[in-house]
């Protein structure tokens with residue numbers, strides 16, 4: 001079994017019997033920023049709650065994940081929505097430059113992919129990104145620091161984009177409150193410039 005097959009098997013096992021949960025609050029709370037038309041991508045979508053939100057807003061939505069089980073589950077929930085879910089290794093096959101008006105990445109981190117994600121935005125396109133941080137208040141998320149962001153790292157990874165929203169509560173103050181263990185970014189590719 002090669003690396004891709006073992007990754008797929010790991011995630012397929014995790015997704016068996018699961019249904020799409022709730023979309024990111026980053027996306028649902030800030031959905032007013034979304035364009036009313038265009039193409040969206042949920043990258044490493046899992047069972048695709050964020051893809052379902054994007055497609056529900058009328059965006060032509062692609063959802064990619066290495067897990068065939070997750071993709072099949074999402075396809076089963078898509079109904080008549082403008083949503084195509086596809087099994088795709090996003091590291092081997094990243095999105096092409098200037099192809100999406102909205103890209104959502106939730107709880108997935110491959111630092112080497114970040115330049116391709118930024119470049120895949122069309123001019124004016126929006127990136128919604130939320131994933132785990134090394135600063136954390138409990139065991140939520142991956143144990144390996146390789147898959148967790150350093151402080152403010154999301155800002156550095158997408159330094160070529162214009163920040164519209166950023167949140168990283170870290171471990172400051174009353175840690176029983178707030179949005180902990182994650183960093184959230186909404187950033188925009190400038191109109192008419194490369195990222």
Ligand SMILES: C[S@@+](CC[C@H](N)C(=O)[O-])C[C@H]1O[C@@H](n2cnc3c(N)ncnc32)[C@H](O)[C@@H]1O
Nearest residue numbers: 011044045046065066067088089090091106107
């Ligand atoms: C923690 S889950 C997050 C899923 C979803 N975005 C969410 O927030 O619920 C990470 C996802 O990344 C997917 N994944 C891991 N490596 C991948 C790759 N190389 N290409 C595509 N998807 C990948 C897994 O199958 C899994 O669905």
